Amino acid sequence: MNHKQPVQLKSYSITRYGYQKLRVCKHCKNFTMLSEDGCRYCDKNKLVSLDEHASSLVRHSHIKVLLIALLIAVAAVLFGDSTEQRLICGTIGLIVIVVLWRVQAMLRPQAVSRQLLELIKQEQQVIVNGVFRDWEAAIENWNKDKPLTYAMLREIATLMHNDTIRMQQLHMLDSFILRKDMDLELDPLLLRHFEPLLANYIGEVAKLKRELIRDRTLRYVLRHEHSILRLESGLAIMTAVVGASLRTKHYVASYAPLVRRYAFSLPKDRFLRLYRMLAEYPDHDWGGLQDEVYRIYQEKYRWDADFH
Amino acid sequence: MIAYGCLAILIVYAAVISIKAYMQRKRVPTSEEVDEVLLTILNRGRDTK
Numbered sequence: 001m002n003h004k005q006p007v008q009l010k011s012y013s014i015t016r017y018g019y020q021k022l023r024v025c026k027h028c029k030n031f032t033m034l035s036e037d038g039c040r041y042c043d044k045n046k047l048v049s050l051d052e053h054a055s056s057l058v059r060h061s062h063i064k065v066l067l068i069a070l071l072i073a074v075a076a077v078l079f080g081d082s083t084e085q086r087l088i089c090g091t092i093g094l095i096v097i098v099v100l101w102r103v104q105a106m107l108r109p110q111a112v113s114r115q116l117l118e119l120i121k122q123e124q125q126v127i128v129n130g131v132f133r134d135w136e137a138a139i140e141n142w143n144k145d146k147p148l149t150y151a152m153l154r155e156i157a158t159l160m161h162n163d164t165i166r167m168q169q170l171h172m173l174d175s176f177i178l179r180k181d182m183d184l185e186l187d188p189l190l191l192r193h194f195e196p197l198l199a200n201y202i203g204e205v206a207k208l209k210r211e212l213i214r215d216r217t218l219r220y221v222l223r224h225e226h227s228i229l230r231l232e233s234g235l236a237i238m239t240a241v242v243g244a245s246l247r248t249k250h251y252v253a254s255y256a257p258l259v260r261r262y263a264f265s266l267p268k269d270r271f272l273r274l275y276r277m278l279a280e281y282p283d284h285d286w287g288g289l290q291d292e293v294y295r296i297y298q299e300k301y302r303w304d305a306d307f308h
Numbered sequence: 309m310i311a312y313g314c315l316a317i318l319i320v321y322a323a324v325i326s327i328k329a330y331m332q333r334k335r336v337p338t339s340e341e342v343d344e345v346l347l348t349i350l351n352r353g354r355d356t357k
């Protein structure tokens with residue numbers, strides 16, 4: 001416990017889509033996920049979002065098309081044999097250019113979306129290199145600045161989904177004293193295999209931020225229940241998770257056998273919540289959970305005024 | 309006559325560009341598709357979830 005440090009974690013900004021985490025340098029065309037001001041590669045302050053970049057690429061290509069059209073129109077005017085012919089060519093040329101410009105403006109949003117996908121496909125190797133460089137940059141801070149490393153890893157993990165980066169985040173989190181007011185996450189950190197660091201983190205989150213205990217975490221602890229119980233704080237972890245799952249009827253109903261196994265260890269306030277939930281839905285089939293809760297009630301809380 | 313020839317080229321050019329843009333308007337990738345492609349690119353061949 002004593003290796004843990006009090007830290008201040010940077011808040012994590014949620015974007016609607018993952019690709020919005022990525023930015024590109026307009027100068028050297030390198031990509032990064034890290035929210036720095038200047039470009040790490042060329043030191044120029046020219047990082048823009050992919051949306052902006054795609055939009056400017058479309059603008060350039062539209063301008064190019066209009067310029068070509070203008071050039072042909074000017075040629076038509078210059079080759080005119082008479083003033084009348086020049087006038088006709090000039091007028092029609094102008095109308096065509098205006099129509100073309102309107103069509104471009106009308107279909108611009110669609111063109112930008114297509115350009116965005118095109119950009120990602122064309123630049124895939126550069127994007128991969130950029131994100132791996134970001135990852136290296138995060139690891140370079142491993143011993144110097146753990147909260148910064150964690151913040152960087154969390155950003156990168158938005159798009160990089162693998163157990164290595166999850167483990168690195170768990171190592172960082174393990175070195176922090178976690179608090180209620182911290183911007184924490186759980187689902188993205190779940191691994192496939194059993195990992196004591198993750199189990200301990202789940203136990204802490206279950207106490208600090210109950211709302212983060214959802215189906216995926218409950219399935220994880222269910223799958224690795226025996227391994228978790230072998231840990232020193234195994235019973236406390238399981239009890240905290242079960243206590244956190246008592247938020248809604250859905251979790252209690254879906255994981256009734258799990259709740260039953262740990263109901264006895266629940267602290268009084270959590271047990272009271274469970275007791276009241278079962279009393280609220282007496283006709284629901286809780287699969288033996290009711291009997292166990294009633295038994296615990298008889299044993300521990302029969303004379304407790306809060307239960308009446 | 310060359311002037312009208314240029315004018316014809318201009319009209320054909322504008323028509324081709326406009327029709328191409330108009331035809332492509334239905335094949336617009338959604339942001340979800342963009343995300344999917346990006347995630348595939350970044351997580352290829354690794355121990356992804």
Ligand SMILES: [Zn+2]
Nearest residue numbers: 025028039042
């Ligand atoms: Zn740059």
